[in-house]
Amino acid sequence: ENLxxxxxxxxxxxPTTANPSYTPRHQFSMLSNAVQRLSRSVSRSSRVITxxxxxxxxxxxxxxxxxxxxxxxxxxxxxxxxxxxxxVGTGLVGAPACGDVMKLQIKVDDNGQIxxxxxxxxxxxxxxxxxxxxxxxxxxxxxxEVLAIKNSDIAGHLKLPPVKLHCSMLAEDxxxxxxxxxxxxxxxxxxx
Amino acid sequence: MHRILRLHSIYTxxxxxxxxxxxxxxxxxxxxxxxxxxxxYHYKADETLENMQDILDFYFEENxxxxxxxxxxxxxxLTIQLPQGTWVLNKQTPNRQIWWSSPLTGxxxxxxxxxxxxxxxxxxxxxxxxxxxxxKFSNTVYLGETLKQEMFELFLEKKGLNGLDDL
Numbered sequence: 601e602n603l604x605x606x607x608x609x610x611x612x613x614x615p616t617t618a619n620p621s622y623t624p625r626h627q628f629s630m631l632s633n634a635v636q637r638l639s640r641s642v643s644r645s646s647r648v649i650t651x652x653x654x655x656x657x658x659x660x661x662x663x664x665x666x667x668x669x670x671x672x673x674x675x676x677x678x679x680x681x682x683x684x685x686x687x688v689g690t691g692l693v694g695a696p697a698c699g700d701v702m703k704l705q706i707k708v709d710d711n712g713q714i715x716x717x718x719x720x721x722x723x724x725x726x727x728x729x730x731x732x733x734x735x736x737x738x739x740x741x742x743x744x745e746v747l748a749i750k751n752s753d754i755a756g757h758l759k760l761p762p763v764k765l766h767c768s769m770l771a772e773d774x775x776x777x778x779x780x781x782x783x784x785x786x787x788x789x790x791x792x
Numbered sequence: 793m794h795r796i797l798r799l800h801s802i803y804t805x806x807x808x809x810x811x812x813x814x815x816x817x818x819x820x821x822x823x824x825x826x827x828x829x830x831x832x833y834h835y836k837a838d839e840t841l842e843n844m845q846d847i848l849d850f851y852f853e854e855n856x857x858x859x860x861x862x863x864x865x866x867x868x869x870l871t872i873q874l875p876q877g878t879w880v881l882n883k884q885t886p887n888r889q890i891w892w893s894s895p896l897t898g899x900x901x902x903x904x905x906x907x908x909x910x911x912x913x914x915x916x917x918x919x920x921x922x923x924x925x926x927x928k929f930s931n932t933v934y935l936g937e938t939l940k941q942e943m944f945e946l947f948l949e950k951k952g953l954n955g956l957d958d959l
Contacts, residue, residue: 697886752898762880765899766891 664725665759671729676736679718681705686789689782691774700727700767704734704774706782712742719774726764730754730771743779827904833888836904840890840911840959841870841881844939847955848872851943858947876946879939889914890935896942902935911935911959935959 664672680703681688687708694701700723707716717735721728733754738746754760755768827833845865852861862873872879877895884891884901890911892900902911916933928945932938936956944950 695886698884755898762878762893762895763882765893766901769899 663761667758668725668729668760671732671758672725675719675728675732677718677732678720680720681707681716681718686785687782689778689780689785691777691779691781693773693777694723694770696722699723700770702727702731702770702774704731704771704778706738706743706746706775706778708743708782712744714738714741714743714746724764724767726758726760727767727770729758730760730767731774733757734771734775738775743782746775747779749775827888830885830888833885833904834883837868837883837890840935841865841868841883843955843959844881844936845870847953848939851949851952854952855947855949858949874946892935892938894938894942896945897929897932897938900938908934909958913938 681690683690683705685707689706689708691704692701693704701721702723703720705718706714709715717738719731719735721731734749737749737754749772751765751768751772754771755765758768760768827836842865845863848861848863852858852863859875862871864871868883868885870879870881872881879895880893882891883889887901888904890902892902894900901914903914903917904910905912905917911934913933913935929938929941932941936959940950940953940956943953
């Protein structure tokens with residue numbers, strides 16, 4: 601049956617859909633695999649998926665909340681900013697062996713307000729959704745205001761299940777890392 | 793065509809990436825915080841999580857009026873299901889950590905401190921991240937201590953949880 605074939609294929613691509621409880625994703629130990637998955641997760645977000653079962657068709661079995669599915673299928677702000685730009689802060693957190701890597705970038709104007717934000721995430725649907733939400737929330741805020749964004753806000757907004765709370769923490773860390781990078785760049789610029 | 797993402801400048805606010813060369817240098821600085829072999833880690837983590845399961849089983853058997861508690865430990869994941877929510881404690885082997893997720897305290901990572909023979913909240917190990925939440929659990933350093941405080945918060949009973957002081 602076509603749906604079950606897609607389910608098997610997607611469960612290989614998305615181990616979390618196959619097993620509701622924790623699946624050790626540390627089995628992905630080769631960095632090149634991680635990079636391939638990162639580029640696939642990015643390309644997935646910019647193309648309509650036709651060949652694999654989307655999480656929406658599995659939602660009654662797996663229980664992903666609609667908000668996570670929405671961010672997974674239509675992630676906001678996927679992409680890159682020029683990391684050498686002095687107005688751009690880049691936060692890169694996580695490790696492929698742990699299953700999640702997030703790159704979150706923010707661009708500020710001269711007033712310190714964040715005007716643009718982009719992300720790229722390698723990881724599960726919850727990780728992608730968490731970082732997508734993070735990029736949405738940082739826009740229009742100042743650099744100091746975004747430090748008040750807490751992982752519990754992201755987790756509550758997405759209704760993350762217990763095992764996926766770590767994704768929201770990583771998203772919070774990514775915001776802080778981006779702010780920290782921006783601040784250190786601005787310090788260097790002042791010193792020069 | 794996607795450019796290869798260079799990950800050589802990974803920034804982790806928590807000291808959670810274990811790289812072999814660094815580990816040996818850091819081991820001396822942090823009192824051999826990391827395990828020497830992965831099997832040591834598995835032994836210690838399994839032992840810790842199984843102990844927690846036993847202690848909690850006993851606790852809820854002794855106090856049936858606290859409600860139904862479903863406590864399972866399988867494939868390195870300890871799941872505690874109470875009416876108040878679900879706790880998930882799992883082994884994170886690449887980092888040699890225990891990852892914790894609680895409805896009261898959220899996600900945390902615990903690393904083993906051999907000097908104290910206990911699992912320590914990684915925030916207290918990594919000096920880069922000393923932020924305080926200001927909530928009542930922000931100073932629970934050890935794994936067992938955190939669970940004990942939470943159970944006390946919910947049920948106002950500490951009797952039977954003394955085994956958690958060692959974890």
